[in-house]
Amino acid sequence: MCPGLSHQGHRDGQRGGEGVVELGERLEYKKMLLTGDDAVAYAVKQSRVDLVAAYPITPQTVIVERIAEFAANGEFEGEFVPVESEHSAMSACVGGALTGARVFTATASQGLALMHEILYAAASMRLPMAMAVANRALNAPLNIHNDHSDIMGSRDSGWIILFSESPEEAYDRVIQAFKISESVDLPVAVNLDAFTLTHSAEIVRMLPDEVIARFVGRPPRRPTLLDERSKSFGLMALPDTYQYFKDDHYRSMEESPPSIRRVEEEYKGISGRSYEPIKKYALEDADVVMIMLGSYAGTARMAARRMRSEGHKVGVLSLGWYRPFPKREILDAVEDADTLVVMDRALSYGAPANPLMTDIITMLYEAGMRKRIINVAYGLGGGEFTEDDARTLLEYALKEGPRREFFFYYGGRE
Amino acid sequence: MMEEFKPVRSIFEIPRKERLAPGHRACAGCGPMIAIRQILLVSPEEPIVVNATGCVEVATSVYPQTAWIVPWAHVAFENSAAVASGVEAAMKSLKRRGGIDKERPVIVFAGDGGTFDIGLQALSGALERGHKMLYVCYDNEAYMNTGIQRSSATPYGAWTTTSPFGKVWPGKRERKKDIISIVASHGVPYTATASIYHWKDLMTKVRKALSYDGPTFLHVYAPCNRGWRFDPSLTVEVARRAVETRFFPLYEVEEGKYRITVPVPKPRPLEDFLSIQGRFRHLLRPEYREALETLKKMVDDRWTWLERMATATSKS
Structure with missing residues (x-):
């Protein structure tokens, strides 16, 4: 014991x-x-x-x-x-x-x-x-x-x-x-x-x-x-x-x-346990990739798994490393995706974008990649984020929409 | 637990091995540097020095040079007691694991700003946790590194750039904080005041403090000619007069017992101390007479209080 x-x-x-x-x-x-x-x-x-x-x-x-x-x-x-x-x-x-x-x-x-x-x-x-x-x-x-x-x-x-x-x-x-x-x-x-x-x-x-x-x-x-x-x-x-x-x-x-x-x-x-700079879930042919930091990635993977079984091409990428920022690994993983949903759990007031979004956009620009990107501020102060919430956002991203978007997502309440 | 220590009685007892190199960038006539040299000379073992941000730190450590012949670390302004706590605790673990043979003494040097004001919390924490260290506050009675701003160690009536005298203000309007009482209240085994003129007293106190297995504290009066406005040749004389006028009493609190180590039976008039410093000279003008009387009363009251404490705690 x-x-x-x-x-x-x-x-x-x-x-x-x-x-x-x-x-x-x-x-x-x-x-x-x-x-x-x-x-x-x-x-x-x-x-x-x-x-x-x-x-x-x-x-x-x-x-x-x-x-x-x-x-x-x-x-x-x-x-x-x-x-x-x-x-x-x-x-x-x-x-x-x-x-x-x-x-x-x-x-x-x-x-x-x-x-x-x-x-x-x-x-x-x-x-x-x-x-x-x-x-x-x-x-x-x-x-x-x-x-x-x-x-x-x-x-x-x-x-x-x-x-x-x-x-x-x-x-x-x-x-x-x-x-x-x-x-x-x-x-x-x-x-x-x-x-x-x-x-x-x-x-x-x-x-x-x-x-x-x-x-x-x-x-x-x-x-x-x-x-x-x-x-x-x-x-x-x-x-x-x-x-x-x-x-x-x-x-x-x-x-x-x-x-x-x-x-x-x-x-x-x-340990037999593999660690890498990023964690990839169903990214190979994904049209929409949700990019996340921390524990809610598991929730998003559950949603993606279910949606995959229904034929939707969605995947989840989460970062094990944040600094140094795993640019190469992320770029390789999202290269073929059309739409990225960048999930921020922190704000940068008055900035061109929130922290994770800033990193992702900079990285894409440097690589000459242009994609539709939706930046979502969510889960602030413990705001809930369920499998349904992840699904709502992924379904939204699968539809046609503006090239750049930012919104607060309150979870549950919407 | 206290080890044996020897009082310093003669200059010939002092080791010749310097631990603070000459050629540092402190001002001519710098009081704190004299204090630090004296303290390092008399430490029985080579100490590890932790230094708060301040005059001493910037004057001794401009990369790629250092004036420290002993191991030395600076991290920030308000945290030297906490840094020293980490050094001391880590050495214990390393010793237990066989990484080192013995722990070395840790001495902190911090100014009055880094001790009385912004570093007070870290100091209190370290004292309460009982880390073995000698914490030395070199007191030049204001923020000198930033250009003479008042601190809670600045005495009543003193001019600084943030306590100027004017039509309404007499200089600083508040009394000096009693840091020794604050430190002693933590129940530490040894705390004392000292002055660079009374070097034997100072050096004896350093040896005594380092002989204790626990936190000890030394409050060293270290005149600053730039901030106090006197000729650089007078640094030691100013320190002497501070004691001889009872302005800065030399005493110790050992295991709860107060003792005046340099008695001043016949004090010189306070004016002897004030008149040689630009920061106090306005107090000698008629319009500030009331402030001068207030200051004199504070000095008298403090001495009387100290004598009472010495008497009260000497029994038992």
Whole structure:
């Protein structure tokens, strides 16, 4: 029995399930019923993290609680620092990373906004670390439910940004995040949608501790505060040198895809689970492709599956990577589609388009592709999005319509 | 838990190994730099320094140069206590896992703005969590890096660009925040004030603070000739007069006990301190007499309070 499930894990009515499944000689895993938050906490425990500095915020709270429980029972070997704010959480992570330690934090919404200043420092100081973001709407009005306004506000901080669509993916992506960040010297944010992932329990096929320990290893050596020869970190750069730092950071992000791919492939080797920059569903001959981020992609795939069985040529593309943006993969996947439905769960007020739409249009323009594109703002502040909603939008897109369109879709109510 | 420490009695006890290189870009007569040099010289082990954004940081770290002969990190203005928390906690884990043999002392250097104002929350958090670190606030009584704006450490009546004196205002209209009481209220084992003129007192306090296994705090009076408007040759003299007029008392709070470490039985007139600084000189004009009296009363009241605290906590 895994200890996390024996106590407060049951509070939300979860049930622990267990069973060791062997996949051939090398692969084995333990099936557990876990929420996204629980899954992330287990991933952190197994990844031999040295320092967790975190501050509670709904809906990330359970991650912090669980890690504290692990620490209280001697199951988490690192240090747990219950800081007094998210700003200090990210600051302590920066301090920890400067010693060469492996560090982790988790946050959401207002917390990520409060960290904002230090996100840039972590990234441009080229510090490896992993962070889980339990995507939640931003105040005002106050709302604890899911959308992507939080991470979109920090989009340009220079972090690698990955999205998960299930508790198991959140677990897998967090483990990968440590290894990715340590191979490219950039911090990695793993997004999991508020409540739909953080608080919904699904079967997670957990890998054995020793397999994860071997996979992540110890962080590779890099310059630190503990080096024999004293070094200074976080210097001031005047206009004659500042740009070189930014250029270097920018290039590292541009050059990161092969390293990320390598980690995904290695992870497949230990888990049998395949990760790629994008997830494709029924795209081969699709006339209409819905492009999404996060957990509602699964809902859209259900709708697409049913519509396919009725003969409609619709497909769903969701992004596992958001930064670096998987341009090539998306272009290849949508090349033959007539219509794209770009689904944004965050707004960019007054901009030419909303965040995901901006990325997609830029990418298409560069590739010289012209398509009908419908941009939909949906699911803000936890706004519901059911299979019927996905179907409504896909059916709409199958009909003739203007080349460019934007509208709010409220879900259910329309 | 406290280790043995030796009070500093003579200049010959001070190691010659400099930890802050000369040639940095601080102004001539910079008080904070004198403080930091003294503190680093006397630290028994090579510390890791975490530095808040401010004068000291920008003057010592313009890429590709650094004045720090010790490991040094700067991240932002308000978070140095949090960064230091991370450094300290991570070292514990690394040591447990065999990555390092021993943890090194962590010293924070932050100005009054980064401590009294914008960094107060991070400081409070770090103190409450009990990270082993020496947090040094070098107090030059205003935001000097941005060009002399008032902070909550600026004393009553002082001129700054955001607390100018005029027909209505006497300079700063509010009293200086009592940071030592705030820090001491966290129940930390050791906190003290110090001044660069009284270097033996300062260095002894550094050694004592570093001997404690927990958070300790040093509030160092560090005159700024640019902001306080005096000749660069007078930095140490200004620091001396601040103590000798009882304007800046030197004391410590050790395990809850208050002790005045540099008694001032016969204080010099406050005017001796005020008159050599442009930021206070207006107080000597007749139209600001009331403000001068207010300031004098604040100084007297503070000293009396301190004596009472020392007496009250010395028993037991």
